Amino acid sequence: MAVRLGRRRKQLKGVDDHEYLTLREERAIAKSNAKIMKEFERKKRRENVDPSEYLTEMRDPNNVVEFDNLHTYFFTDVGTTRAVNGVSFDVPTGKTIGIVGESGCGKSVTSLSLMQLVQAPQGQIVEGSIRYKASDGKVYDIPKVPMNEMLHIRGSEIAMIFQEPMTSLNPVFRIGRQLDEVVLLHIPGSTDESAKKRSIEMLKTVGIADSERVYNSYPHQLSGGMRQRVMIAMALICDPRLIIADEPTTALDVTIQAQILDLLRSIKDRINGSIMLITHDLGVIAEMADHVVVMYAGRIIEEGTVREIFHSPKHPYTIGLMLSKPRVDQEAKRLYSIPGQVPNPINMPDYCYFYNRCNRAMPVCRGEYPDLIPFSDTHRAACLLYDEEALAKQAALGTSSQATNAPEPAVVGQAEADLIVTDVDNTDEGPADVVATEVSDTVDRDEVE
């Protein structure tokens, strides 16, 4: 096997960014990863940590959460995946923040980092801080909080609604028992009776009419919408200050989705908390969010208020994303499609990650990764198109602003074709000649997501 992989590698040398690993290389990576992960895990599992180590101050007292240059990596056997690569944004009190992006862009990992629920030991927060202001006024720096301390924050302070209600509920326990458990764990001095009372009351709050029956049912006896309501009830049962809703309606039908979105809105007003809404559906974002963060390949490429993002999107990716979704209220002969696909997360380029798919890419884009450029107090985008300096440099280079690789929007698959420069006729020679480009992209992306 090793011999075969080795031979393949040799033939693939020089091919742009992707190469196969030999088994030996893979083992070496695994070994060094094990070392790194052990160190991280040791830190997390310490006991009797001095609180001064993880307590800090907020930058702005109006925020519930501040993400500051967060880096969450996955140490896999084929290399390090930078799932979240320098993300900074704030969640103000009483607001809804929408995080939008395609699968694999790191939106779920960002929220899991906040809960310290990233798949360990492979997934680790390696850099940056997440400051969370608890209800007692203390400010925690989540990545530094040890595991046993985290138990008090999870569930009672920050709650999470997961995407797939069927897999998030335990199929062998009744709904009631699963709800009671949360109360008994997080609310001191609660008894079985008080827990039951609270659970049933909460089921009523989320719009379940016959809450007694639901309390005594198993998850499989409920419909998808009901299960999602139970999940929401479970998240709300300890009056959290922040709710993370990770694709709360993706698995639901549109009419049920409308019900759940209505419910989320009314609940936010009731508890006066904040919601972090993670979704790939721009429609849901437009309807629910106050602020929007657009992520691409582990980075924020644009953020702003919902009106700024939807009415004057700046980044070519955001613009492309808006145009590629068919709208019920608008007629389009042909959809705009962003060509190509997200680059391999293991071998990210140094320059703008969107360069290969961008229809306005310039040669200067191959320089450094662009910083976020402000357009207003709230609106920022990471694109050199709006960087005066870069444009001046570009003009000095004397080339046109349209790069040669810029694909025509209408030509589907053309960019994919452009990514590969090989002779078409050599296909008869067998698999060894096949050139890998976006190979195994999905496998890695699935892991990240």
Place this chain on the structure above:
Amino acid sequence: METNDNILIVENLKKYYYGGGIGKNRVAVKAVDDVSFKIKRGTTMGLVGESGCGKTTVGRTILRLHDVTGGKVTFKGKDLAKLSKKALRKLRPELQMIFQDPYSSLSPRMPVGEIIGEAVREHKIVPPDQYRQHIMKVMRSCGLQPQYFSRYPHEFSGGQRQRICIARSVALNPDFIICDEPVSALDVSIQAQILNLMQDLQDEFGYTYLFISHDLSVVEHISDTIAVMYLGSIVEIGDKVSVFKNPSHPYTKALLSAVPVADPDHRMNRIVLEGDIPSPANPPSGCKFRTRCPYAFDRCSVEVPKLQNIEDCHEVACHLFDDDAAQYEANKKGGISA
């Protein structure tokens, strides 16, 4: 002449599943109940509905992937429901299907060329000496590089895999393709690529599509006619424009108003339906939608509404549009007083 125009005519298609009970007590789940529609050659018909409404079963029953319980499916003048296996097999190349999940519908142990070419060889679509060129041509037209020929499905991303699925059905030169949620497993930007590809192929080769999806915006984009299903029956069917501009059935109205629009200033009068879809094993009497319908009146629980024309190429199954509604009321009152 009209039969030539319509490539597929489905009449009173029924598909029941039997589960539980013996003899008289046998419970029939009416997954598809009395569905009729026609598809014109070269057009796309969109079939929308929520999960569990039987839209996928319609697609599969047309292809006889499930046996038909009752009704007629006429494809190019032949009744598919009555064809023998042998005759059906001959017809298979002309009827193809694209499945929802590109991850599970491709064999992981076959290279792409074989996946696309297996059926071509089996059905002798092209002479053996042109086999390779034919596959290459199909791959190119579906936006796949010919050097992918000997690669395996795991090396591809979701969008590329869906292209392989499309290439697999296109390779047989079909007339009619059933697309069962072809883009719902894909990201938005990839969705657009696949939808555009499907439209390009239709323009070039004149395929007829039956496009099954729960995503109304996608269906609206690609279809010429639209049928809305609820609990195994069609509640509204018609031209895309008339259905979307003038949704008439209360369910269609609710469905359309529930779609979130990517515009923060867009405010629609949202009709939020109460409750869930009833179980198809025990549907409500009369109109199946009446349990969630805000306009339901007593006739709805007694009589099953039939599809009726409300304008050109636009049919609705709802008692609200009955001409004789007033008379019915009068009759009933008369009956009570007598």
